[in-house]
């Protein structure tokens with residue numbers, strides 16, 4: 001990330017004019033934005049009402065990262081990388097849904113709602129039955145029902 005180049009673009013701003021073109025199109029600027037905004041800030045990811053029951057989930061991209069927010073059987077809301085431990089396929093398609101277990105569509109590896117690997121088909125035994133990487137520990141605002149996600153922990 002070339003911060004000097006980005007600083008130069010900001011330095012080229014002229015009052016009363018649009019931002020310099022590079023601030024919209026430069027790959028360095030995009031990489032900086034992805035890291036500084038989507039990778040380090042608490043972001044509103046959804047609402048508790050969208051994941052009311054155990055197994056309800058929200059699947060989305062946050063910056064470059066596929067993120068999955070799931071209501072567990074214990075009522076807790078957790079955030080995970082939406083990426084299979086096997087070969088990295090997206091486990092749940094974008095959008096919202098509900099599932100008793102999270103099954104990767106590629107080779108059918110299956111995780112519980114806490115991210116623990118339950119079944120790995122023919123590969124069972126070759127992989128630890130550990131948990132998936134937590135993407136984040138979502139924060140909830142009980143009054144408003146907001147779910148916020150610090151994706152920095154996921155990067």
Ligand code: FES
Nearest residue numbers: 084086087104107
């Ligand atoms: S990539 Fe998910 S089971 Fe193979």
